[in-house]
Amino acid sequence: MTTPYELVIGIETHVELATASKMFCGCKARWFGAPPNTLVCPVCLGLPGALPVPNRKAIELAITAGLALHCETPEHTKFDRKNYLYPDLPKGYQISQYDLPLSVNGWLELASGKRVRIRRAHLEEDTGTLKHGEDAGRRYTLVDFNRSGVPLLEIVSEPDMSSIEEAETYVRELRDILRAAHVSEMRLEEGAGRFDVNVSIRFSEDGTTVWPPQSEIKNLNSYQALREATAFEAARLWDDWRAGGELRTRKGKITVGWSPDRRRTYLQRSKEEVEDYRYFPEPDLVSLEPSRETVESLRAGLPEMPSERKARFVSKYGLSEYDARILVTETALADFYEAAVAALPAHPKPIANWMTGELLRRMREENVDPSGIRFAPDALAALVRLVESGKVSGASAKAILVEMWQTGGDPEAIVNTKGLLQVSDESAIAAAVDAVLAENPKAVADYRAGKPRALGALVGPVMKLMGGKVDPAVVNRLLAERIAASVS
């Protein structure tokens, strides 16, 4: 898509950390789907007298995320209070980090090689959730505090993205990294990852560069919303400028929301209503000074990042960029792959093909994650070994995989019980070939008339006669040989 303007995009990503308990209390952090207000205590309800105690694991995960994004971890950080009133915020302030965040000055390298700079990543607590309803014409709002106090990491990028595709790539790769580092599952469908997109347009007018103030699109929770909302808002800014609208005189940014139903943004806060959060250091907590030992041990514990692993899969196993990318998106899937390769080091590519093809298709169809695969990586390796050694045909192998998928059975056992061992007795195959040739004189004539592709139509019937337990290449060869023999 070409536009008469350049896009400038920066993204704030809110990520729920994968801790067992909440940020400042012992309540369970896995709130999604729990009955309302069942995961609460005096702390996350903001009862009088309750005090926060920081969750060590959350701090470690936040530092880990920063390290995975090549950030520095300052020696002196602290928590601050961000003050505003809203019913889902029980204390009337959110404990967050203002001027001394846990991580600063990092970067994330996109597949294209472009680096998106990470300005900062800070730790805070999530709010509760509101549910609006109506009863006998009276509108009401209910508050659920299960999510209140869940640890959130806010990762702020510099405005380094210049297309919607790049923005989407950034958030997808960010998600891959955070999942690989076990920082967050970031299940978008459960609200565990939310994006605020800062978008502005830059263009040339009368020979000078014009860069009007941005819009911040709040709280996008899917890739689709991110794409559509950013595209809409950029186009709206351009149209507004061209029509001589408010953008021509506006000095500060505005905040907008995204309505997925109407597929348009709507104004939430204009620049005049910029909120003063009156940040000040949280007096209920002491300053947070991550020891260098802690930081270094977290750094040492960082797993290989998806982009590094992908590059290794390409160079070491000879996989295509595409296949490698699919495998590394999910750490558990890549682990499964490498375990299978370890069992059968001679055939990394066929293993990848089976995984990205048949296996992944079934996983998607049945919405199963790698932990739900009933057979072990060794079993997949055994299956590939059977195929590559010519003991079973590709067609049989698919049937074996189906059986493995459903029962978790061992491939060699399945081959034996189902009699799927490839027929290697060429005289048996030759008999089937002769029978098919006799039934298809036209195809034979076509082949002789110089249409080699006519032979292909005969392979299927032979395979069928043989119950699929033959190598199609052998059938092909025998067909050609028998036709040639019948002439001479």
Added chain:
Amino acid sequence: MSAFPRSIREAAAVLRRRETSALELAELAIARARADEHNARLHIAEDHARAQARSVDEWFAGRGPGGGSPPTLAGIPWACKDIIGTKGVVTTAGSRILEGYVPPYSATVVERLDATGAVMIGKTNLDEFAMGSSTENSAFGAVKNPWRADRVPGGSSGGSAVAVAAGEALFALGTDTGGSIRQPAALCGVVGMKPTYGRVPRWGVVAFASSLDQVGPFTNTVEDAAIVCETIFGKDERDATMVDLPGDQLRRELDKGVKGLRLGVPKEYFSVKGMERGVEKAVRDALGVLEREGATLVEVSLSLTDHGLAVYYIIQPAEASANLARYDGVRYGLRVDGPDLLETYRRTRGKGFGPEVKRRMILGTYALSAGYYDAYYVKAQKVRTLIKAEYDRVFETVDALVTPTSPTVAFALGAKVNDPLAMYLNDVFTLPVNIAGLPGISVPCGLSEGLPVGLQVIANSYQESSMFRVAAAYERATPHHLARPEQVAA
């Protein structure tokens, strides 16, 4: 028994000799609380107290939880400032906005006292959210000083001070953010002690100014204060601002005397405008007593004393403005519905908070606002660091400081209600101690115009032991702690 014991030690001895039961003692305390004419009580927890007393009597009879002999505080009736959360017992913080609020959990200090078998008789009146120095800012009416009914008891823990001074409880808990234990203790003629910041868990105590608040006891004697402190001191994992120190054996310090101790006398504490001559005389006499007991008095300078008030009235309202934001009518407490959310907030908070609370929230919000934050809050924090550093320097040369607790004796009810600055000035000797996070104790040191005067002993952080040493030596050397208001003595 008919006479109310004069100290925890005396009551504990009587209980051990089985001359009276915990239940009898509780009934006596309940009766005295019901007869209170000073408006010191917001709630008398009769059933709660009787239940606690009965189980203590079981304990004395050898059927206690886990056996063993009951601790000193078992069966001792006490009163709790109504800003300290008590499970199942109304906790209002002296505010309409929390009227009828029953916490689902107890403050750590209450849990600890419960575990010793102390018997909580009820909740005491206070300035709303502890904001005040006279207990006239309570939403439930002013408290009167038992020494003279037309005088204030001091504040904000006025009800707790009166409960002990008038012989309605053997000790009481208060909170001290800028002097709210020591100043009313001085004005009511009892012992009041504010621990080092981080010594006593704040968990379950309704927050006023988080970096300044600390819970402490009101008692009849210095020894009683040490007994209560030994129970409430010590790390609680639920308060992240605490320092992990072993609990002090404070009673061991009491008999050590002051011989060889160097006591600092900050000259700025005696040159404050508005200092009453009678107060100064009583305190000077007290210094003489300590010198006769063997202490060396050293004049020291705390040149930043004047700035304490300014620093305090930035930091304290700033923190309070955030701490009180949670009272929005959504989850608990008062709610006055309006046509929309903003109006519900306005009406709820407009009706729920009194004028002093509103004044401080406006002050605090202003101090934290964009464009003012650096000039007020940040600067105040810098001066706070300087004040702390000045105390640190002084404590390199002295073991404790001895000062007046308040520049005046109990003033007339209504005298300063409409003059907040004059009211704030009454805390000029106590609030720097909170700013620096130090421990301080006020002990009775005689009368001026027939009203009690308090001597304040300040020690370095976590040096409560030397503070208790000085206070106990002074108490042994004088009869002032025995003085009681006439109606109580009668």
